[in-house]
Amino acid sequence: MTTFTDCADEVRTALKTITGLRVPTFGDVDAHPPFAVILDPDALVYDATYKRGFDKYGDVEIALCIDNQSERAARRAAGEYAAGAGAKSVKAAIHNYQQSPGFVAIDRIRVTKAQFYPGATWGSTNVFLIIFSADIWASGRE
Amino acid sequence: MAAVDTTVCSVLVATVDYSVYVTSHTFEVNPSIYDFTGYNTTWARNRAGLKKATFSIGGIYDDGAAAPPKSLRALWGTTVAIVYCPEGTATGKPKMSFSAAVGKYDESGKVDDLTAWSCDFTVDAAVTVGVN
Numbered sequence: 001m002t003t004f005t006d007c008a009d010e011v012r013t014a015l016k017t018i019t020g021l022r023v024p025t026f027g028d029v030d031a032h033p034p035f036a037v038i039l040d041p042d043a044l045v046y047d048a049t050y051k052r053g054f055d056k057y058g059d060v061e062i063a064l065c066i067d068n069q070s071e072r073a074a075r076r077a078a079g080e081y082a083a084g085a086g087a088k089s090v091k092a093a094i095h096n097y098q099q100s101p102g103f104v105a106i107d108r109i110r111v112t113k114a115q116f117y118p119g120a121t122w123g124s125t126n127v128f129l130i131i132f133s134a135d136i137w138a139s140g141r142e
Numbered sequence: 143m144a145a146v147d148t149t150v151c152s153v154l155v156a157t158v159d160y161s162v163y164v165t166s167h168t169f170e171v172n173p174s175i176y177d178f179t180g181y182n183t184t185w186a187r188n189r190a191g192l193k194k195a196t197f198s199i200g201g202i203y204d205d206g207a208a209a210p211p212k213s214l215r216a217l218w219g220t221t222v223a224i225v226y227c228p229e230g231t232a233t234g235k236p237k238m239s240f241s242a243a244v245g246k247y248d249e250s251g252k253v254d255d256l257t258a259w260s261c262d263f264t265v266d267a268a269v270t271v272g273v274n
Contacts, residue, residue, distance in 0.1 A: 049201060050151045051230075053162025107204070108256065137202075137256070141162065 002138045004057060006105035008038040011062065011134070014097035018088055021064075021081075033067040033127055034077065036090070041136070048137060054107060055140040062111075062134065064090065065127040068118070074128035075118070082114040082130055090114070090132055108137040150230030153199055155214070156222040163210050164201040165258070169226060169238070171195045171269070195269050197224060197242055200260030203249065211259040217244050221266055231274050240269040 008026040015023045015036050022035035031037070042059035046052075064081055068074045080088035091111040098109060111134045120129035152161045174191035203211060221243050229235040242263035251257040 047149050048165070049162055050148050050153070050164045050167075051159075051161035052149065053164075054202065112254070 001142050002105045002140075004041060004044070007057065007060075007109075007136050007138055010103045010106050011038050011060075011094060011109070011136075014094045014103075015062070015090065017097060018081075018090070018093050021088075031065075033065045033122075033125065034081075036062055036064040038062050046140060048140075052140040054137050057136040057138065059112075060134045060136055062090065062132040063122075064130045064132065065120075065122045065125070066130075068120075068126045068128045071118070071128075078116065078118075078128050078130055082116070082132075090130075094134070106136055106138055110135050146229050152225070152227040152231050154223075154225040155199075155210075156217060158208060158213055160199065160201070160210055163204050164199050166201070166260075167197070167199045167226075169195070169197050169228070193268075195240070195265040197226065197240075197263040197265065198260065200258060203251075203257035203259055210261075211249060214244075214247070214259070214261060218247060220244055222263075224263060227274060233274055235274045237272050237274050238269050239272065241266045 005026055012023045012026060015021060020034065022031050024031045024035060024037060026038050039061040041057040045056045045058055048054040048056050066074045066077045080086060081090055083089045085092045094109060094111055103109070111132055113133045115131045117129040117131070120127050122129065151167065152159065153164055153167060154160065171193065172195070173193045175188050176191050177186060177188055179187045201210060207213065221241050224240055224242050226238045227235060242265045245262040245264050247261045249257065249259045
């Protein structure tokens with residue numbers, strides 16, 4: 001049986017391959033920037049295939065917070081995290097991990113978009129926030 | 143009496159359970175119909191001839207060796223055993239068993255979606271209708 005926590009833990013493992021990015025445990029939102037946390041999915045849609053084969057977690061959000069004390073530096077860092085490729089790229093980290101060594105709980109994940117919130121606050125911290133969205137397909141079986 | 147949906151539908155191809163990768167299926171029995179209309183009649187006359195059936199399935203592309211499409215590619219151009227259970231595999235539920243020639247096969251995809259495959263089968267000889 002696969003739970004969303006299993007999937008989130010694997011996304012977290014993939015994100016930890018980005019040097020310098022803190023990735024607290026799923027459910028823990030107390031961290032210092034730069035950090036990324038996996039948020040609850042928008043929905044769990046059952047029965048993507050017959051016989052309880054696959055379910056889909058739609059629009060799973062990953063919130064990435066960058067220290068915004070220097071707007072210029074924050075914007076530059078945001079560009080690197082949001083880029084489709086590169087050492088800091090969230091999308092590349094997840095997709096590269098999917099190719100090798102590969103996920104176990106997650107059958108397929110695709111990071112679909114990144115949205116930018118330059119003037120956000122996380123707790124009492126002024127941050128440059130990026131919200132990544134991803135679709136995750138995982139087993140619906142025992 | 144109760145409605146049936148595809149969450150319980152079971153499809154075995156060459157003894158491998160493909161169900162968990164399948165997103166669509168069609169089982170079609172379409173006997174030959176021949177016209178034996180004679181002169182001096184206002185309505186056509188038709189009789190059922192030989193029984194024929196086809197089966198098709200499609201689903202998501204899984205990269206496992208035992209999953210379609212990899213296991214299915216090895217079956218191109220062969221005749222395989224298929225067991226189709228539209229109401230699931232619980233005791234007493236209907237089960238249709240037949241041999242079928244593996245016909246048209248395709249893999250397809252588009253942006254923003256999973257890669258897919260589909261395969262058509264033409265039944266060879268009889269469909270055995272039984273129960274689990």
